[in-house]
Amino acid sequence: MKDPKREYADNPAGKYRFWTLDYEEYPSKPQVAGNAERKAPVMEFGTARDEDKNRYSDAAVLRREIEQIWRKAWVIVGHVNDIPRPNNFMKADIGPDSVLLVRQEDGSIRGMHNVCQHRGTILVTQDFGSTKKFVCPFHGWAWNNDGALAKIMKPETYQKSALCYDLDLPEVRVAEWKGWLFVNLDIDAAPLEDFIPQEFREVNEAYDFAKMVRVVDVRQDWHINWKTAMEAFVEAYHLEALHPQMNPFFDAYDAQIDLYDNGFARTIHANLRPTPTQPSYRPEGLPDECKVFLGEAGVEDMPADIDGVRPALIVAKRRNQDRIGMDYSGFSDEQLVDNWNSSIFPSCTFSYVPEGVLVQRWWPHPHDPRITRYYYQVYVMPGIQEVPSYMGVPPEADRSGSKVLARTYADNGDLGILGPVLAQDAMFIPRVQQGVESLGFKGSVFSDQEIRIRQFYDAYYRMMEG
Ligand code: FES
Numbered sequence: 001m002k003d004p005k006r007e008y009a010d011n012p013a014g015k016y017r018f019w020t021l022d023y024e025e026y027p028s029k030p031q032v033a034g035n036a037e038r039k040a041p042v043m044e045f046g047t048a049r050d051e052d053k054n055r056y057s058d059a060a061v062l063r064r065e066i067e068q069i070w071r072k073a074w075v076i077v078g079h080v081n082d083i084p085r086p087n088n089f090m091k092a093d094i095g096p097d098s099v100l101l102v103r104q105e106d107g108s109i110r111g112m113h114n115v116c117q118h119r120g121t122i123l124v125t126q127d128f129g130s131t132k133k134f135v136c137p138f139h140g141w142a143w144n145n146d147g148a149l150a151k152i153m154k155p156e157t158y159q160k161s162a163l164c165y166d167l168d169l170p171e172v173r174v175a176e177w178k179g180w181l182f183v184n185l186d187i188d189a190a191p192l193e194d195f196i197p198q199e200f201r202e203v204n205e206a207y208d209f210a211k212m213v214r215v216v217d218v219r220q221d222w223h224i225n226w227k228t229a230m231e232a233f234v235e236a237y238h239l240e241a242l243h244p245q246m247n248p249f250f251d252a253y254d255a256q257i258d259l260y261d262n263g264f265a266r267t268i269h270a271n272l273r274p275t276p277t278q279p280s281y282r283p284e285g286l287p288d289e290c291k292v293f294l295g296e297a298g299v300e301d302m303p304a305d306i307d308g309v310r311p312a313l314i315v316a317k318r319r320n321q322d323r324i325g326m327d328y329s330g331f332s333d334e335q336l337v338d339n340w341n342s343s344i345f346p347s348c349t350f351s352y353v354p355e356g357v358l359v360q361r362w363w364p365h366p367h368d369p370r371i372t373r374y375y376y377q378v379y380v381m382p383g384i385q386e387v388p389s390y391m392g393v394p395p396e397a398d399r400s401g402s403k404v405l406a407r408t409y410a411d412n413g414d415l416g417i418l419g420p421v422l423a424q425d426a427m428f429i430p431r432v433q434q435g436v437e438s439l440g441f442k443g444s445v446f447s448d449q450e451i452r453i454r455q456f457y458d459a460y461y462r463m464m465e466g
């Protein structure tokens with residue numbers, strides 16, 4: 001192995017950002033199109049203390065965020081397999097707005113505002129369902145599931161001129177990237193292709209997101225600003241202190257961080273090797289986390305220590321891919337063992353391996369800046385059993401994709417449902433919210449390992465300032 005610290009010394013300006021591994025010991029390194037690990041050019045955001053504390057608690061800031069960001073950006077809301085069949089619909093509540101995405105007879109997906117055009121009732125409160133008509137429970141108006149007005153109750157009671165308006169459900173733009181569904185509330189917005197940077201799509205080429213199915217779906221209110229929450233999930237700097245149980249098998253230190261346009265980012269973490277900062281993190285023997293992966297990949301001769309885990313896993317995954325139910329041919333060796341974490345602006349992260357992805361979203365509350373609507377979802381390749389433990393997939397979760405999974409609403413205090421790592425975060429972050437609002441806090445200072453927070457605010461302020 002190269003000494004990563006020496007490598008940093010050779011690249012002082014790129015400290016912490018030029019993580020590379022020596023993979024020569026792996027026998028089967030394939031040539032993969034797209035060069036998934038390629039390093040994006042460094043973006044500089046300076047080192048100034050970030051003194052805008054107001055953004056975490058001011059209702060006027062939240063209103064502006066909704067106008068300037070949430071009603072103008074493409075927002076990821078779900079997946080094509082959440083609405084697999086004609087007449088299936090899903091609902092997404094983004095701040096004060098609510099939208100429906102409906103699978104049409106011809107297989108296309110239409111987006112529309114989820115609001116009655118008579119007097120404004122929210123039409124649908126269910127998250128997922130199937131229907132040909134949306135009927136308003138207040139006075140009984142109805143719309144076909146393509147948004148066209150189907151019925152006015154007692155139309156003879158209206159003067160003709162009172163009904164001369166467009167009363168279809170207003171359209172919402174919908175676009176798809178690799179199975180993920182995005183909406184944009186701005187009917188004039190530039191297309192999704194312009195929003196998701198080309199480089200970001202290219203490095204993600206091999207991940208077969210479109211085939212994945214939802215196996216976990218939890219909604220919870222967290223009593224913190226949506227950005228306070230999201231910030232904690234775009235840096236792994238906190239792992240060593242806050243999630244020490246991961247130190248023996250998750251290298252949170254030597255990460256490669258890549259920043260792309262429009263607030264998109266990707267971090268590559270070396271999974272299944274210890275964080276190198278303390279010799280004591282090095283495990284005796286094999287941590288259970290490693291054994292689980294080696295077992296699923298069909299490794300017969302267990303390596304003696306953690307150094308053997310990654311090479312053994314790469315060889316076994318390639319050899320046994322049919323039995324595992326994966327096609328690894330598009331992935332590099334590194335991707336078979338590394339853990340990626342990406343930012344999908346404005347407030348979604350993916351944590352992922354070829355077999356599955358943890359999707360987290362921190363959406364704004366309609367009017368309370370101190371509450372975020374948290375969505376915790378895991379999507380996996382159909383049939384896959386083992387994904388990293390931080391994803392918190394219960395063993396009994398249905399991985400077949402044959403049924404559309406209902407969403408679970410968890411009380412704020414119900415942390416057990418989140419899996420052990422996310423529960424640590426959810427329990428802890430309210431302390432940050434309390435502190436950033438206090439007189440004694442003068443603003444954040446960021447390490448290079450937290451560069452994605454700076455990058456987020458760069459994109460954020462550009463949108464806030466229009
Ligand atoms: S508000 Fe919906 S029918 Fe009256």
Ligand SMILES: [Fe+2]
Binds near residue numbers: 238239242243421
């Ligand atoms: Fe965390």
